[in-house]
Amino acid sequence: MKKLLVVSILLCHLLHSNPPQNSMTGRSTSYREICKEAALDDCTFQKFRSIKPYFDALECGQGGEFAQYLMENATDQTLSQIGSLRKLDLYGDPVRNEIPNFGLFSGTTLRYIVFADSMKRLFDLPDHCTIVEIGAGFGGQAYVLSHLVPFSRYYVYDLPEAEMLIERMVATLGVPNVRCLDVYAELPLEEVDLFISNYALSECDKETQLDYFKRVAVKAKRGYMLFNDTNVFDHLSLSEWIELFQENGIHPKIHPEPVFTYSGNHLITWDRTKS
Numbered sequence: 001m002k003k004l005l006v007v008s009i010l011l012c013h014l015l016h017s018n019p020p021q022n023s024m025t026g027r028s029t030s031y032r033e034i035c036k037e038a039a040l041d042d043c044t045f046q047k048f049r050s051i052k053p054y055f056d057a058l059e060c061g062q063g064g065e066f067a068q069y070l071m072e073n074a075t076d077q078t079l080s081q082i083g084s085l086r087k088l089d090l091y092g093d094p095v096r097n098e099i100p101n102f103g104l105f106s107g108t109t110l111r112y113i114v115f116a117d118s119m120k121r122l123f124d125l126p127d128h129c130t131i132v133e134i135g136a137g138f139g140g141q142a143y144v145l146s147h148l149v150p151f152s153r154y155y156v157y158d159l160p161e162a163e164m165l166i167e168r169m170v171a172t173l174g175v176p177n178v179r180c181l182d183v184y185a186e187l188p189l190e191e192v193d194l195f196i197s198n199y200a201l202s203e204c205d206k207e208t209q210l211d212y213f214k215r216v217a218v219k220a221k222r223g224y225m226l227f228n229d230t231n232v233f234d235h236l237s238l239s240e241w242i243e244l245f246q247e248n249g250i251h252p253k254i255h256p257e258p259v260f261t262y263s264g265n266h267l268i269t270w271d272r273t274k275s
């Protein structure tokens with residue numbers, strides 16, 4: 001009888017255990033170590049964006065193509081704020097280039113500006129909206145959005161080491177209303193205005209993807225998700241993502257990446273306020 005009870009408790013635990021949270025960046029011990037060190041050590045904080053494993057995980061090309069996109073597509077409001085958004089590059093010593101019309105910028109910061117501007121143009125977001133981001137890097141997207149799309153709450157799900165760094169970065173930059181949550185925590189709101197996950201949820205294993213989808217994404221009225229297909233774990237393909245959305249009453253739109261960076265990458269968006 002006692003044996004049966006132990007077996008059933010174990011079975012119950014197995015059936016309800018948390019997903020493993022495997023992901024491409026998560027399996028890189030050096031990436032996680034740099035995040036933690038940058039959060040705790042001033043010297044690493046001053047240079048983390050140029051340390052190779054971190055650079056390889058997060059930073060992108062030279063930036064000219066993002067600047068070109070902004071010149072051709074961005075709203076006047078975005079263009080007028082570009083100079084002040086350069087502040088993001090003051091920390092972590094990112095690789096910066098002199099970009100015509102824009103000055104000295106990292107490609108990654110320009111990429112965050114492209115995405116924020118594209119969200120602004122795609123969605124009719126309320127003033128002081130609520131946002132949740134899965135896989136927020138060092139908090140750069142939150143910083144840029146705080147200038148272009150002011151929010152009242154910005155929840156972040158990321159690995160513990162990355163969240164330590166995000167907390168340091170948002171405190172240093174004075175980004176208000178950002179709160180990092182434990183990867184297994186419930187979203188504190190019943191619904192949010194905008195869900196974001198760029199090159200992050202698509203890099204997790206399938207079990208983690210399904211868990212975040214059910215626990216977080218379905219609570220969002222709108223979504224902006226950059227999908228990339230460089231994932232060694234069993235994961236959802238683009239067509240499986242579309243099926244999953246549709247099964248849950250969400251009608252996603254599939255767009256090319258705003259600026260092409262890699263073949264197979266796509267932008268997935270949804271807006272339930274319009275359907």
Ligand SMILES: C[S@@+](CC[C@H](N)C(=O)[O-])C[C@H]1O[C@@H](n2cnc3c(N)ncnc32)[C@H](O)[C@@H]1O
Pocket residue numbers: 021022023024025026057058134135136137138157158159162183197198199200201203204208
């Ligand atoms: C390729 S980076 C993209 C970062 C950022 N979205 C950007 O566009 O620069 C992947 C992000 O996903 C995060 N990540 C990895 N595993 C995760 C998990 N299980 N849950 C939440 N975030 C995770 C990483 O720490 C990192 O912030």
